[in-house]
Amino acid sequence: MIKTAFDYTGEISWCPGCGDYKILDSLKMALSELGLDPAEVVVASGIGQAAKMPHYLKCHCVNGLHGRSLPLAAGIKASNRSLTVIAVGGDGDMYGEGGNHFMHAIRRNPDITNIVCNNMIYGLTKGQGSPTTSIGMKTSTQPFGVTSKPLNPLLLALSCGATFVARASAADAEKTKDIIVKAIKHKGYALVDIFQPCVSFNKVNTWQWLSKSTKWLDEDRDASDKLEAMRLSMETDPYPLGIIYRSETEKTFEENQAPYEAGDDTPLYARTPALENIRKLLA
Numbered sequence: 001m002i003k004t005a006f007d008y009t010g011e012i013s014w015c016p017g018c019g020d021y022k023i024l025d026s027l028k029m030a031l032s033e034l035g036l037d038p039a040e041v042v043v044a045s046g047i048g049q050a051a052k053m054p055h056y057l058k059c060h061c062v063n064g065l066h067g068r069s070l071p072l073a074a075g076i077k078a079s080n081r082s083l084t085v086i087a088v089g090g091d092g093d094m095y096g097e098g099g100n101h102f103m104h105a106i107r108r109n110p111d112i113t114n115i116v117c118n119n120m121i122y123g124l125t126k127g128q129g130s131p132t133t134s135i136g137m138k139t140s141t142q143p144f145g146v147t148s149k150p151l152n153p154l155l156l157a158l159s160c161g162a163t164f165v166a167r168a169s170a171a172d173a174e175k176t177k178d179i180i181v182k183a184i185k186h187k188g189y190a191l192v193d194i195f196q197p198c199v200s201f202n203k204v205n206t207w208q209w210l211s212k213s214t215k216w217l218d219e220d221r222d223a224s225d226k227l228e229a230m231r232l233s234m235e236t237d238p239y240p241l242g243i244i245y246r247s248e249t250e251k252t253f254e255e256n257q258a259p260y261e262a263g264d265d266t267p268l269y270a271r272t273p274a275l276e277n278i279r280k281l282l283a
Contacts, residue, residue, distance in 0.1 A: 019196025050117035067097025127201030217242035
């Protein structure tokens with residue numbers, strides 16, 4: 001692993017063999033390749049094993065409530081457009097507790113990157129079925145097997161209007177790094193759903209499962225066809241990896257806000273408040 005300006009030197013409290021290690025490596029390599037200054041990067045998260053990731057990066061970080069990383073990230077980006085803002089979490093945190101925020105963040109199209117570490121189980125709370133757990137999998141709270149259909153986050157993101165949708169695999173840190181680089185460079189909301197194993201509580205979706213059940217798409221394919229992207233998002237044998245959909249035509253949430261409409265990129269905290277206008281409104 002190459003050294004980066006984002007390296008954390010303390011203890012990391014993930015299980016040995018956890019896919020989060022590889023995703024952390026990919027994220028650090030992506031940030032380094034982009035030449036970003038750690039002082040200009042913010043990583044927001046909620047609660048969970050994947051949500052610990054900001055603790056293991058040398059940059060700004062903020063932990064919110066379970067499932068609440070996206071509104072934090074959107075607010076930070078709206079207040080200071082010069083920052084690179086990333087929201088990271090697991091499939092439970094982002095698609096379960098944070099499912100409503102997930103849908104409405106996509107609708108607004110904030111210029112942020114959303115990394116989801118998808119191990120198809122709740123890891124922090126010891127192995128309950130998550131929104132992406134397969135039907136039939138036996139878990140600590142579903143001993144006879146999960147009966148609910150798994151959520152398809154890629155299809156949901158596309159139907160909500162996401163402008164960048166991708167899936168990667170912790171089994172290939174280099175290609176995952178490339179996807180994250182493109183997601184960060186994308187203007188608008190970018191979803192990167194990353195398959196990874198939970199070596200402690202998911203004995204189905206293992207490292208071996210990742211290698212036999214996924215396939216990388218051609219990097220040169222045209223990813224602008226939304227109907228084709230929806231078709232790809234529903235494929236499961238194998239699951240496609242790569243950029244599923246990308247559109248550069250829509251304005252971002254920040255561009256639609258009055259403080260930035262005149263082209264003034266001054267961060268909101270650095271502006272002089274128009275107190276006289278406020279007094280007039282209150283009069």
